[in-house]
Amino acid sequence: MADPMRIRAQAAGDKATVRVLMAHEMESGQRKDAAGKTIPAWYINEVSAALNGKVVLTAEWGPSVSKNPFLQFVIKGAKAGDKVQVSWTDNKGDKRSDEATVS
């Protein structure tokens, strides 16, 4: 099981800014280990975010995204108290989903 994400969601006016930190190796598949063997690719390839269960963002990621990625986006119409869920799936099929409350 992957480590939890850190999600912060801050409402301002009729919008909320969401900041997400994901714990992931994001191995590109281009690197070699000390023995010269290729380290297999291992990266997040699907990200989605939902506001109170309704999907507001989906993204397809690839091996060029950094280790421990940071994602920031704005949701229109989100108010304090709303729930933001963020989930990802990686190329090994591992999944992680976390939730935060808009403040």
Place this chain on the structure above:
Amino acid sequence: MKHWSWVAALALLPGLACAQKTAADSIAEYRALLADGNPAELFEAKGEDLWKAKRGPKNASLERCDLGQGAGVVKGAFVRLPRWFADTQRVQDLESRLLTCMSTLQGLDAEAIAKTPFGKGEQANMEALVAWISAESRGQRMQLPQAHAAEQRMYELGKRAFFFRGGPMDFSCASCHGEDGKRIRLQDLPNLTKNPGDGVGFAAWPAYRVSSGELWGMQRRLNDCYRQQRFPYPGYASEVTIALAVYMGVNAKGAESIAPAIKR
């Protein structure tokens, strides 16, 4: 006439150079952009869980670990380390103190952890622990104690190690960190013989390094300084690393700690 316009253009050049951003400004901007999403937070969260988790042969947590402010007190401990500990009869930095707690409370093998490569096994847990413990003192000012004779001795020892020149390049720590305005590539280097300012030098480590995606504690930072000087690697939590930390920490008295910081 062409000749004259060249002269005029040349005369303008120094003025242009002044109006441009310096490399240091650009690096500061880059750091500010990254600071909002500092992945050190991920390590902090892991470290807090590790502190409270029952682990090791004795199945105990670290919650009774004394970091110098009493058993289990974490807030404010980081800005007062390294310090003298009566139970071990040694001056210890955060990482060597954690080794003591992991062996006495949890029954883990401190020697084996000290020999583990950085970022692997229990060393990875150590990184998370120092991230969280340092974050608990974020915003506080460095105030290392110097009352005990052993702490004063370590300061003097650290000073000697700092100025000790050797290795194939005849380097010392002071070669790079002994005066103001030095740099390596485009990175400004702090002058560690005095207080280099808030959140600079000793007050900025542990830190998350973006280029490698790793969290480095002070022990790893010093280990890499020794590598850059082409010195033999110092032992993990060895006396010389703690002495250097005392020297830098005491010099940084009053500097605000921003650890865990974010680095290029």
